[in-house]
Structures are given as structure tokens and as C-alpha cells.
Amino acid sequence: MRSHALYGEPTGETDEFGQPVRYPWAVDYRGAAAVVYGRTPVPRASWLNNTLCLDTGCVFGGALTALRRPEREIVDTPAERVRYEPVRPLATEAPGGTDGRPLALGTPRRPSR
Secondary structure: OHHHHHOOOEEEHHHHHHHHEEEOHHHHHOOOOOOEOOOOOOOOOOOOEEEEOOOOOOHHHHEEEEEEOOOEEEEEEEOOOOOOOOOOOOOOOOOOOOOOOOOOOEEEEEEEO
């Protein structure tokens, strides 16, 4: 339950690094409330369906990112150094382009319930 709450629904697959592949729920989100979250490092924070992942991997040498409200302005500053080596390398851009989608390897599938 803890893993589900922290990281989201697993698809049942693992990536090439042995990590569970998580369903990219933000792709399907259509709610009116803005959802700002972390724990899924992305190369660059950007809005996707009124959701924003602010985890840009600072501890892994990425950036420290914040959201200014109510302007919805994203600000960041590069990490000074790598403090922890990631299990999988951070990509230079998000899958499918630079739209800030959560990092995932392979084709995600909605888990069965």
C-alpha cells in the first residue's frame, strides 16, 4: 500500500533496470483541480492535463523546481552536484518529447483491477 501511495499503480511490468513501471495517470487526468506532485523524476517540469510533476531529480543532479502561485509560474535552479546516483539515468527529455511527462520505459498499460 505504501508503494502504491508513493509511486502510483504499477503496470505489472519492470523496466530494464528492474524497477516497476507505473501507470502514467496524469495522461488521463481530466479533473478541474490542479494536481502538483513529485516522486517521479522528470527532466523538465511542465503542465500536463492540469497536473504538474515538480520532481526534476535535484538529488540526482537535475534541478530544484518550484511553482509560484497564483501565477502558475515554474522556476528552477540546477543542482550543484549529484548527491545520489540514480538507479536509472535521468533522460535529457521526457518520453514523447519535452512535454514533462513522467519518465517511463516501454509502453505503459492500464493495470486491471
